[in-house]
Amino acid sequence: MPGLVSSKLPFFVSVAELDPPGIIAFAETLRDELCKAGRCPAYASFKDHSHISEVMSPDTPDSSVSGPILKWMTSVK
Numbered sequence: 001m002p003g004l005v006s007s008k009l010p011f012f013v014s015v016a017e018l019d020p021p022g023i024i025a026f027a028e029t030l031r032d033e034l035c036k037a038g039r040c041p042a043y044a045s046f047k048d049h050s051h052i053s054e055v056m057s058p059d060t061p062d063s064s065v066s067g068p069i070l071k072w073m074t075s076v077k
Helices: 002-006 021-036 051-056 066-075
Strands: 012-016 042-046
Touching (some): 002 021
8 A cells, every 4th residue: 555655656546336345445445545645546436337347348338437537547647
């Protein structure tokens, strides 16, 4: 965690509605720690997805994951 929080890279942190609780807890902790350091990340929770369907959804008609990520990517300087 300290290495992630001290990184100068921008972060997009996401969870999926159907993720196991441990994945969600880690993502929330990372988000909270980055915010405490004054570097709140972009954060999204993807409804009707799991940690597998999030990764498999790009290049499909379902843009509910790739759309927000692409929007964030184009906004990062």
